Amino acid sequence: MPELPEVESVRRALTPHLLNQTVLDVRLHRRDVLVLPGDPPGGFARQRRPADRVPASSRGVSAHLLKGLTFTRIDRRGKQLALVAATLDETPNAPDTHAERALGVHLGMSGHLEFIPAGGRLPDGPGRLHEHVHVTWRLPRGSLIFADPRRFGLLRALPTTAERDAFFAELGPDALAVTTDELAAGLRGSRRAIKAALLDQACVAGVGNIYADEALFLAGIRPTTTAGSLGPDAIERLARAIRETLEAALASGGSSIRDYRDANGHQGQYQLQHAVYGRGGEPCVKCGFTLSSCTVAQRTTVYCRKCQPERAVG
DNA sequence: CTGGTCTCCTGATCGC
DNA sequence: TGCGATCAGGAGACCA
Numbered sequence: 001m002p003e004l005p006e007v008e009s010v011r012r013a014l015t016p017h018l019l020n021q022t023v024l025d026v027r028l029h030r031r032d033v034l035v036l037p038g039d040p041p042g043g044f045a046r047q048r049r050p051a052d053r054v055p056a057s058s059r060g061v062s063a064h065l066l067k068g069l070t071f072t073r074i075d076r077r078g079k080q081l082a083l084v085a086a087t088l089d090e091t092p093n094a095p096d097t098h099a100e101r102a103l104g105v106h107l108g109m110s111g112h113l114e115f116i117p118a119g120g121r122l123p124d125g126p127g128r129l130h131e132h133v134h135v136t137w138r139l140p141r142g143s144l145i146f147a148d149p150r151r152f153g154l155l156r157a158l159p160t161t162a163e164r165d166a167f168f169a170e171l172g173p174d175a176l177a178v179t180t181d182e183l184a185a186g187l188r189g190s191r192r193a194i195k196a197a198l199l200d201q202a203c204v205a206g207v208g209n210i211y212a213d214e215a216l217f218l219a220g221i222r223p224t225t226t227a228g229s230l231g232p233d234a235i236e237r238l239a240r241a242i243r244e245t246l247e248a249a250l251a252s253g254g255s256s257i258r259d260y261r262d263a264n265g266h267q268g269q270y271q272l273q274h275a276v277y278g279r280g281g282e283p284c285v286k287c288g289f290t291l292s293s294c295t296v297a298q299r300t301t302v303y304c305r306k307c308q309p310e311r312a313v314g
Numbered sequence: 315c316t317g318g319t320c321t322c323c324t325g326a327t328c329g330c
Numbered sequence: 331t332g333c334g335a336t337c338a339g340g341a342g343a344c345c346a
Contacts, residue, residue, distance in 0.1 A: 002340090003339065003340095006339080079340080106340080106341085107339095107340090108340055108341080109324095109338070109339055109341095110323085110324075110325090110338090110339085111340095126325080127324080127325065128324085128325075132324085148323095149323075149325070150322085150323045150324050150325080150338090151322080151323055151324080152322070152323070152340055152341075153340090190316085190317090191316080192316080192317055196317080196318090199340085199341090201340090201341080208339055208340070209338090209340085210339060211339095255339080257339060258325090258326075258338075258339085259326095259339095260339075277339095297317095297318085298318085298320090299339095300337085300338085316346105317345105317346095318344105318345090319343105319346105320342105320343085320344080321341100321342090321343080321344100322340105322341100322342095322343105324338105325337105325338090326336105326338085327335105327336085327337085328334105328335090328336085328337100329334095329335090329336105330332105330333090330335105
């Protein structure tokens with residue numbers, strides 16, 4: 001589901017509901033959506049491990065899921081969120097004892113965080129979300145739910161600042177503000193296709209299949225171009241195109257292709273402005289030429305053979 | 315190290 | 331109406 005604009009829209013919509021709210025109770029309906037310290041790095045959703053290693057003490061799990069703590073902020077880098085919470089009464093003279101921990105959230109393809117006001121109900125929508133609620137947090141004014149039909153999403157317990165830092169440190173610069181120099185550093189010497197590089201979260205964090213195609217179209221660069229062969233002008237155009245594409249999408253609340261909704265259940269509108277994504281075989285919005293489709297990095301890729309020439313200018 | 319391929323999972327859609 | 335094939339916004343594991 002979500003790339004950076006969608007994740008940021010969720011973060012913004014969720015923040016006022018969570019800030020200063022204490023987690024009264026938490027229910028984990030599926031253990032395998034949660035990664036605890038000591039679990040295999042990818043989580044055991046992908047590990048095909050024996051069932052007898054699944055359970056962890058429910059008390060420990062509740063603490064990792066922030067029970068009893070009060071939300072202080074939501075951080076984001078690329079497509080990753082960290083819900084940060086702390087103990088309510090901290091001793092002013094002993095800030096180091098101030099107990100703060102976080103919960104990392106990957107939404108994957110179909111992950112969904114939503115705040116349900118008290119008395120409200122989870123709407124029946126695409127993806128049959130109500131059948132795939134894996135975690136419920138009870139708050140004073142309602143409930144926060146994590147639902148994820150395809151279960152590619154993950155929650156990661158981040159009990160210490162070191163673990164939180166590590167969670168974000170594996171990511172490249174946030175795509176919303178990526179500079180030409182940062183992008184150039186990520187592409188230098190790379191022989192893979194530029195689109196594959198953009199999808200690599202260590203190169204630039206937050207770009208997925210939709211916005212990779214959109215940004216490459218805006219920059220006039222063919223997705224199959226070897227990343228390391230791009231000249232300085234092309235890299236500058238691309239960095240700007242990434243920022244502008246993501247900002248425009250964010251301003252429209254993201255793209256709702258099928259089941260994306262923000263944390264209030266609202267759809268985004270940016271899908272109405274896609275120039276290439278999902279438009280293979282249709283006319284280019286700039287020149288009218290029929291848009292081409294191919295596969296790059298196992299992902300469907302759409303581009304214009306005329307507006308995105310083999311050899312990028314610059 | 316790098317880059318390409320496979321895989322995890324459910325649901326929507328399309329052709330027959 | 332039903333059924334199988336195909337595809338989907340992500341990314342970790344594995345292999346050459």
